[in-house]
Amino acid sequence: MSFAAAPLPEAFPSEQLLKRRIPAWLLSLTLHLAAVLAGSMLIRGSQLPVSGEEAARPAAIVLARMAQNTKTNYFTPEERQQGDSEGIASATTSSPGASGFEDILPTADSPPPSTLARLPQLPGPLAPSGETLVLRPQPSGGKGKGISHLTAADKAVILAEDAARPRAQKPTGPTAKLSLFGSNEAEGRSFVFLIDRSQSMGGEGLGAIEAAAKELATSVAALQESHRFQVIAYNQKPLYLTGREMLPATAGNKQQLIDFVKNLPAFGATEHEVGIFAALKLKPDAIFLLSDGGDPVLSRGQLLSIRAAAKGTAIHCLHFGSGPRGDERSFLETLAEYTGGGYLYINMSERR
Numbered sequence: 001m002s003f004a005a006a007p008l009p010e011a012f013p014s015e016q017l018l019k020r021r022i023p024a025w026l027l028s029l030t031l032h033l034a035a036v037l038a039g040s041m042l043i044r045g046s047q048l049p050v051s052g053e054e055a056a057r058p059a060a061i062v063l064a065r066m067a068q069n070t071k072t073n074y075f076t077p078e079e080r081q082q083g084d085s086e087g088i089a090s091a092t093t094s095s096p097g098a099s100g101f102e103d104i105l106p107t108a109d110s111p112p113p114s115t116l117a118r119l120p121q122l123p124g125p126l127a128p129s130g131e132t133l134v135l136r137p138q139p140s141g142g143k144g145k146g147i148s149h150l151t152a153a154d155k156a157v158i159l160a161e162d163a164a165r166p167r168a169q170k171p172t173g174p175t176a177k178l179s180l181f182g183s184n185e186a187e188g189r190s191f192v193f194l195i196d197r198s199q200s201m202g203g204e205g206l207g208a209i210e211a212a213a214k215e216l217a218t219s220v221a222a223l224q225e226s227h228r229f230q231v232i233a234y235n236q237k238p239l240y241l242t243g244r245e246m247l248p249a250t251a252g253n254k255q256q257l258i259d260f261v262k263n264l265p266a267f268g269a270t271e272h273e274v275g276i277f278a279a280l281k282l283k284p285d286a287i288f289l290l291s292d293g294g295d296p297v298l299s300r301g302q303l304l305s306i307r308a309a310a311k312g313t314a315i316h317c318l319h320f321g322s323g324p325r326g327d328e329r330s331f332l333e334t335l336a337e338y339t340g341g342g343y344l345y346i347n348m349s350e351r352r
Helices: 015-021 024-046 077-086 152-164 208-222 251-262 272-280 300-310 331-339
Strands: 176-178 186-188 190-196 228-234 238-240 286-291 314-321 343-347
Touching: 152 272, 176 208, 186 190, 186 286, 190 208, 190 251, 190 272, 208 251, 228 251, 228 272, 238 272, 272 286, 272 300, 286 331, 300 314, 300 331, 314 331, 331 343
Parallel strands: 190 228, 190 286, 286 314, 314 343
Antiparallel strands: 176 186, 228 238
């Protein structure tokens, strides 16, 4: 008797049945989600638990020195700061025969490296020695009536600097006789030409500086090399031809004098006292003062101080103006009388 084998029921639905029952996109989405969940569980499981009571640790720089039998030490920021202030010693303990890195890493005898970038040093003082006072040109009033901005302390600084300069010995030999613009002759071996270069003395004013350059070109020709001279131009501060001492009257120095006056700019206000004392400090036999006598004029007290400082130096005052001289007496005339010099008024309107 034979029996026919009954078909076994399918334990799982066939692939075609699944395709008919479950859409393809839903099956793909399910598989991807399962993969993501499995990956996240693996990652979470690999992380170490962090105690909630553990405080956050600040980051620190590790200084290590590679050598044989070395032990690396780690420094906290506080220890690092203390090491910078006391001098950083070797960051490791090592035995002789360390590796080649010792040549480039700091040792206990090395100076501590800087941890901060240092700013460059400023290049010395703002002004060279002896030039402590810096003044800007000041506007000038008409015809030399300048506006004075120097304080008594400023003047004292300038005069003290001039007094500290070494002075050359008095020249010897024959004397010379000089005259400017037809003035009385000044006799001596050393001369200072003191020129007011305030704005009113320049080309936009009286034009006196240009006239002085032409006059000096003729007058200094009479000086010999044994004689001495200097040119000082002043407004609020004295400006020397070169150096601050008397110069021998060589041909080169004479030409330099002429070029200096010819190219002299005129600007600013007037400080007669500063210029006069700068000239007196050179102790010449005679001073030719070329000025329009602009404000501020010298007071009687200032004139007496100048007379006391002159000590035998005659100051010859050449007073420049426009038009005939007025009846009012100029302080330049008084200054010439106090020091034994001559006075001459020069009408520039007649020379144009």
